[in-house]
Amino acid sequence: MVKNQFLEAMNFRHACKIFDENRKIPKDDFNYILECARLSPSSFGMEHWRLLVITNDKLKKRLKPYCWNQPQITTCSHLVVIKAIKKDLFPNSDYVKKIFFRRDLPKEKILNYLKVYENFMQDKLNSKELFCWSSKQCYIAAANMMTGAAFIKVDSCPIEGFEKEMVEEILEIDKEKEEVSLLIAFGYRVNKAPQKKRLSLDEIVEWR
Numbered sequence: 001m002v003k004n005q006f007l008e009a010m011n012f013r014h015a016c017k018i019f020d021e022n023r024k025i026p027k028d029d030f031n032y033i034l035e036c037a038r039l040s041p042s043s044f045g046m047e048h049w050r051l052l053v054i055t056n057d058k059l060k061k062r063l064k065p066y067c068w069n070q071p072q073i074t075t076c077s078h079l080v081v082i083k084a085i086k087k088d089l090f091p092n093s094d095y096v097k098k099i100f101f102r103r104d105l106p107k108e109k110i111l112n113y114l115k116v117y118e119n120f121m122q123d124k125l126n127s128k129e130l131f132c133w134s135s136k137q138c139y140i141a142a143a144n145m146m147t148g149a150a151f152i153k154v155d156s157c158p159i160e161g162f163e164k165e166m167v168e169e170i171l172e173i174d175k176e177k178e179e180v181s182l183l184i185a186f187g188y189r190v191n192k193a194p195q196k197k198r199l200s201l202d203e204i205v206e207w208r
């Protein structure tokens with residue numbers, strides 16, 4: 001059953017700590033994982049994520065000390081740095097116009113919708129809030145990439161354990177334009193996954 005297949009993928013996914021350095025993800029499979037990000041939903045359809053894919057061993061080695069020395073960084077096949085856009089999100093930017101005007105709506109409706117966006121953005125126009133909002137959307141794409149990967153038996157590890165400023169410096173990120181939201185390592189596990197530990201539905205769900 002389709003439901004079981006999806007849950008199987010959810011159970012297969014775990015935060016993989018060490019990847020098999022000799023196994024690389026085939027191009028076609030990795031493109032499918034990227035597609036899972038591309039098709040993700042985002043607030044106002046702004047597609048806040050930009051993906052920097054690192055396969056270069058030297059660059060991975062340079063990043064590792066600033067990622068809490070986690071072995072995932074250098075053992076993975078593909079390291080994805082998810083950057084959250086900032087500058088382009090300002091109302092009236094060419095990017096915002098592009099995103100709004102690609103909708104199949106009459107011009108008048110689009111202009112009204114742009115006003116709604118402008119109001120929505122009023123309290124988000126400082127650098128911190130902008131990054132925070134943009135970064136939230138990046139996590140949606142991240143989750144979809146990891147679940148999608150698990151569906152084809154590719155392992156992953158989301159990585160928040162990194163020194164943001166140093167990673168941004170090494171990657172020469174223009175911080176006015178974008179900031180690093182999180183990293184995800186993709187590859188194939190060496191060790192068996194530990195047993196899943198989760199709260200029960202009763203502990204996390206409330207019905208009214």
Ligand SMILES: Cc1cc2nc3c(=O)[nH]c(=O)nc-3n(C[C@H](O)[C@H](O)[C@H](O)COP(=O)(O)O)c2cc1C
Pocket residue numbers: 013014015016017070157158159160161162182196197
């Ligand atoms: C946003 C985020 C950041 C994380 N950062 C790290 C990390 O830096 N290193 C690591 O080993 N695991 C990291 N994890 C993995 C979590 O510890 C893991 O998902 C959680 O313990 C549940 O285990 P499971 O994913 O294996 O089911 C992160 C998870 C998330 C969602």
